[in-house]
Amino acid sequence: MAQVNFKEGRELDAIVLGRAGVDLYAREANTDIADISGFDKYVGGSAANIAVAINRLGGSVGFIGAVADDAFGRYVQGYMEQQGINLDGMMVDNSGSRTSVAFTEMKASDCDVLIYRNNASDLTLKTEQIKPTYLQKSKTLIVTGTALSASPSREATLLAMQHARRVGTVVVLDVDYRPKTWRTDVDASIYYGIAANLSDIVIGNREEFDMMETVIAPGNQNDDETADRFLKGQTKIVIIKAGELGSRVYCKDGHQFEQGIYKVKAKKPFGSGDSFAGALIWTLTHGGSLEQAVSNGSAAAAINVSGTSCTEAMPSREELETFITKFEQAER
Template sequence: MTHIHFESGREYDAIVLGRAGVDLYAMEHNTDIQDVSGFNKFVGGSAANIAVAVSKLGGQVGFIGCVSNDTFGDYVTSYMQSQGINLDGMKIDDSGSRTSVAFTEIKPSDCDVLIYRNNASDLLIKPEEVDPEYIAKAKTLVVTGTALAQSPSREATLLAMQHARRAKTQVILDIDYRPYSWRNDVDASVYYGLAASLSDVVIGNREEFDMMETVVAPNNSDDNLTAARFLTGNTQIVIIKAGELGSKVYCADGSRFEQGIFKVDAKKPFGSGDSFAGAVIWTLTHGGELTEAVKRGSAAAAINVSGTSCTEAMPTKEQLFDFMESAGSRYTK
C-alpha cells in the first residue's frame, strides 16, 4: 500500500487554497426555495469547508484565499479565525468584488442551490500574493479545483502547487468541479490535467474524472483505466468517489481497495465530499494508514449529510470516533 511521506516539524498539518464564501440554508426542510420563510447563515465554500473539517478534528490549518472588503468578507474571516484557522494567506479585495453567496434548499435529493459568483472575490487572488515560505510551513497543500476556473486565481493556484513541490509539501487536489465556472469541459480538462500532474493525491467523483478525461478518453467510464491514466509522475493516490456506492482507492504501487458507506438519514446532498476530504487529510497527516483514512472519511461524510449545514456539521474527533464505534449495522462494505 502506498504511503505518503509528510515532513515532520511543520507548523501546519494542512494549508487549504480556494473558495470561502457564505451559505444561506433554508430554514424549512423539504421545502421549495420559493416557499421558505428565511435562511440560516453559515460559512461555506469547498476550501473553507475542508479547512474547518481538518481543524475541528484537531489539525493545525492555514488558508490561502481572498474575500471582499465588506461585512460578508468580515463574517467569513471572523468565523474561520474562531475555528482556529490561520489566515496569513487570506487576502482582502478592495476592487468591488463580492464574496460568493449560495442559497440552498434542505432536501435529501433534488436539492436546488443558487450560487451568486459574479465578480467573485476568491478568483482574484494573484500569483504574487502567494507566499512560498507560508506553504513550506505545511505538511500538505490542499487545492480545491474551483480556484483554477479563472485568472489570476488559476495562475496563483498552479504557482502555489509548484512552491509546494519545491518545499516537499505534499499536494492534494480535490477536484471540486463546478461546470458553470468554465466555458466548456475541454478548457477545464486542460487545467485540471496540469493540476493533477502537480499533485500527490487526486480526489474526485466519477463525473469529475469524466471531465478530466474529456479529450484523452471521452467515453471512458472504467475506474481502473481512469486511475491508471492519472497515477503517473507525481501522483501516488487516486480516490474515485461514488456516493452511495462508496469509493475506490488506487495507489501507484498497484494496490487498490474499495470503501463502503455508513448509512444515515441524509438531510442534504452537499458537504459530504468536503467532510470526507477533511477526515482523510487529518488522518494521513497524523500518521494514519490510507485504509483507515478513507474509512474515517466515509464516516465523516455520513455525519455531515445528516446535519443541516456544511461547516457546523463537520465532526470533532470525539464525534467521529463515537459514530464509528456505534455505527454497527449502518456500515456497508
C-alpha cells in the same frame, strides 16, 4: 504511510487553497425556495469547509484565498479566526469583487442550490499572494479545483502547487468541479490535467474524472483505466468516489481497495465531499493508514449530510470515533 511522505515538525497539518464564502441554508426542510420563510447564515465554500473539517478534528490549518472588503468578507474571516484557522494567506480584495453567496434548499435529493458568483472575490487570488515560506510551514497543500476556473486565481493556484512541490509539501487536488464556472469541459480538462500532474493525491467523483478525461479518453467509464492514466505522472494516490457505491482507491505501487459508505438518513446532498477530504487528510497527517483515512472520510461525510449545515456539521474527533463505533456495533 509508504505512498506519500509528510514532513515532520511542521507547524501546520494543512493549508487549504480556494473558495471561502457565505452559505444561506433554508430553515424549513423539504421546501422549495419559493416557499421558504427564511435562511440561516453560515460560512461555506469548499476550501473553507475542508479547513473547518480538519480544524474540528483537532488539526492545525492555514488558508490561502480572498474575500471582499465588505460585511460578508469580514464575517467569513471572523468565523475562521474564531475557529483557530491561520489566515496568513488570506487576501482582502477591494477592487469591487464580492464574496460568494449560496442559497440552498434543505432536501436530501433534488435540492436546488443558487450560487451568486458574479465577480467572485475568491477568483481574485494573485500570484504575488503565494509565499513559499508559508507553504513550507505545512505538511500538505489542499487545492480545491474551482480556484483553477479563472485568472488570476488559476495562475496563483498552479504557482502554489509548484512551490509546494519544491519545498516538500504534499499536494492534494480535490477536483470540486462546478460546470457553470467553466466555458466548456475541454477548457476545464486542460487545466485540471496540469493540476493533477502537480498533485500527490487526486480526489474526485466519477463525473469529475469524466470531465478530466474529456480530451484524453472521451467516454471512458472504467475506474481502473482512469486510475492507471492519472498514476502515470506525479500522482501517487487516486480516489474515485461513487456516491452510494462508496469509493475506490488506487495507489502508484499497485495497491488498491474499496470503501463502502456509512448509511444515514441524509438531510442534504452537499458538504459530504468536503468533510470526506478533511477527515482523510487529518488522518493521514496524524499517522493513520490510507485505509483508516478513507474510512474516516466516509464516516465524516455521512455525519455531515445528516446535519443541517456544512461547516457546523463537521464532526469533532470524539464525534467521529463515537459514530464509527456505534455503526460497527449496529452492523454486528
